[in-house]
Amino acid sequence: MSEPLTGLGVSPGRTAGPLYRIGPPPALPDVVPPVAEPAAESEQALAALRSVSADLDALAARADGTAAEVLAAEALMAADETLAKAVTAKVEVGRPAAWAITDAVGEQQRAFEELGGYFAERAADLADIRDRAVARLLGLPMPGLPSPGEPYVLVAEDLSPADTALLDPSAVLAVVTVRGGPTSHTAILAKGRGIPAVVGCPNVLALTDGTVIAVDGTLGEVRAIDVSEAAAVRAEAARERALLAEITGPGRTADGHPVPLLLNVGESADLVEDGEGVGLVRTEFLFLDRTSAPSVEEQRQAYVEVFRCAGGRPVVIRTLDAGADKPLPFLGLPEEDNPALGVRGLRVARVRPEVLDDQLAAIARAAVDTEADVRVMAPMVATVEEAVWFAGRVRALGLPAGVMIEVPAAALRAGRILEVVDFISIGTNDLSQYAMAADRMNGDLAALLDPWQPAVLDLIALCADAGRAAGKPVGVCGEAGGDPLLAPVLVGLGVTSLSMSAPSLPAVRASLAGHTLADCQRLAGLARDAGDAASAKAASHTR
Template identity: 60%
Template sequence: MTAAEMTGIGVSPGVASAPAARLAPPPALPADTGPEADTGAALASATAALAAVAADLEARAERADGPAAEVLYAQAMIPEDPALADRIAQGLAEGRSAPHALAGAFDSFKASLEAAGGYLAERAADLDDLRDRAVAALLGLPMPGLPDPGHPYVLVARDLAPADTAALDPSTVVAVVTEQGGPTSHTAILAKSMGLPAVVACPDAAALADGVPVLVDGRTGLVAVDPGPERVRRALEGEARRTEALAGSRGPGRTADGHAVQLLVNLGSPADLDAAAAADSEGVGLFRTEFLFLDRETAPTVEEQTAAYAQVFAAFQGRKVVVRTLDAGADKPLAFADHGDEPNPALGVRGIRLARTAAGAALLDDQLAAIGAAATAGDADVWVMAPMVATQAEARAFAARCRDHGLDTAGTMIEVPAAALRAARILDDCDFASLGTNDLGQYALAADRMNGALADLLDPWQPALLDLVSLAAEAGRESGKPVGVCGEAASDPLLACVLVGLGVTSLSMAPSAIPAVRAELASRTLDECAVLAAEALHADDAAEARRRAAC
């Protein structure tokens, strides 16, 4: 190792130090032995391997919490796709051995999804791990997994599949460093939800060998190699002081001069509920409802949904809960909905667009009926918003539909650039808007969220993204209606101040991020936040925007 320090993108704050341990390589694919003597038996063995992988992922999902469980349930659906078995059968018919037919089917799937672009690249990136697990199951080998050196370690990998990230034990894995990935990758989101320091997009990490001591700063993106005990001591003591200071940060969000900024939590499923409700927040800024829909063959009933929503509303009595209606399609297809044959599903029928069909409209009406019933039975302040709204007509129709179901506070997600550009018109028909900066940035800069090579374009400090936020926030100011941020950008303390300076009225994030954001806001006046925002907007790129705001 020649360099004493490496840099990547810090995606989950915190400081930790331990020896590095690399993710074990996947099992090697044996030489292709040619046609199978019994292709029927070979196909049965391959499909049994797929079933074993799906069952393993479902079992992991049942043991996991929050976003990890959601991701794993979605992953478990992929090996069960009948089209995958069809491609294996085709490979066997062409004379390949079972392991090669199985691997080839996944590779073919991956190529198709990569060609589709957009959100499907997220699924494509995960197919390598699913392929390796299926091949291991077919060959009777242990499935790829995390290292077990017998002591706490910093996990180093080219990238992490959702199954690996969800299985992390924070008592053993003290931090994560990956060569690839981006700010909104599964690794980033799940590490943050677990409170693990994490650095992604650190290509130099490829040179890290097992056992080399490293110091990881998930706030700055710095990875120090063989840092020495004194440097580690100073870094850990500094982090301890920072943690202690943040622990004393309580109450509603305020700037130094008393300007109110609601600090809210993101909620992915009832599994997150206890931690989210215990957080010192003013409510939920994003309640994702997909967990009720994605891992099943039939749509949930109104009664099932009502019970699930009522549980959340009861936990947040007297506080705001912003429910996002079903955001399915693209990388989150529904087994019971016909998504059609879309050449580019990321730009197709997803989110509110499902309601364009009779079946999708019925799904939406059932969901709104359930939310309305649960809201009536509880004491939470329930707001409802639709994902993927692009036009004023869509916003108007959704708001009317909400009110038909007794839901008086109806809003829209702004994650399509068209919605940001026309935010003033959209807010004419809605009560509020919430900016999904992950998707808004992806669409604005034409950069897939999971493409680590484009991490600089996916950086939420991109001035073009901040321009769109500014447009939406200004529309909110002029209409007197709240405009919040519920994307990952809200959890960056300094960027949170920039967003407030742009006019954002609320910030929603992982519960663990709230203390740092609250403390940072409390250290600056609203005018100072506006100055930071102006500096960031006048930068040429994300790196310069961050530097100018930090000065």
């Protein structure tokens, strides 16, 4: 076998098969035709955008969960009035429909990328809208997933949200992209479907279509192999999956130290029986892409459905995690030069407390209606004072209160914060972003965003030490919680529970079952003593 290409493993698992690239975006002709009738040309452009929006809505109706939300949001972007006005303005200065859309989208993409954070991620949505509209206008094949007639490994510079949302595990063996990070659509949706994925693999496009490659989404490795080896790799991977399925029951180490394995969910459909509870209910799905806040009753009904599906297992629900970097029009928040450091998470609730109070009222009523074991936590807490303010509102309704640790300042003061709340949960995605000063949507900085970074592990250890001293739970609900290699290290640091997407549960359970608590503590020490993320991972994996 050849030397491996390396990237960032974002969805665990191993497989092998022929690689095929995603269809290229449509190319504009070299000659720009004149615009004879601007009004008619504008209508052609806007009709193409309306058609793209309708197509995306249809795709959303076929999808479910996070995938449906992603596609529905992109459909709204295609129908956005601001984009339509920008396209019309380009036609009025002589640009034909396809060129007008390309120019207008390009300007919006640059503006979004400069804003960073959530907006930078939306730039990929805009590119997909552009490509679909241009293909329709020029009568070219619609860009998208290949159909080679056999299971394959999908390779791309990057994947659009629509392409990622429609990945079929029976056809796509694995995904490898040049760009992307641990919190990209590719990472989140591939993990949700149990498809091995490696992102940030810059040299993968040097391989030609049909080349057989082995992909390790746990280690982040890609290798070209002989055709004869592919079946053996897949067979070994199938045996590994079968062995994982045989390990059942609560999460625990080899010597019986309990580590509850919980679920990250966005709606009731994400719940499975395998999890011991819910470590994170994302409530944004009720608020996104609306012009007014959902009513207390609408929220109550949605929460009742999730709580009932939990079937008596504990549920941790996060209050609205939105703000300047996840714009909600009804909040009326001003634009910010640096949204990632602006009014977001709990900071929104301090500006608009009535939104939080309505949400808490709905959660409390749903908890009473279902007699569920519900705990409530706030995102983006930075200070003890913020934790006190939030906990007071939650406890007034008779519910346990916790906070997410996503800001280094909160990790450094975890002991003080735990004096005023009942638990903390570490969001490794944002904690890595802020600790390493690296935009989590910037694929070029994926290595800095790796949760194996020793500095990030140090911050997690501070939180775990504080929890141990206070006798209170310290969980991890970021993407790191579902990494089977990292799970023993997190437990060794002192984390008391791990929360993840459902497909990650078997591998994490098996990984913990293969290590004693002393093993986990030794591995944690090796990782923290390493000089960088790659060394930390290597040290923990090889010893």
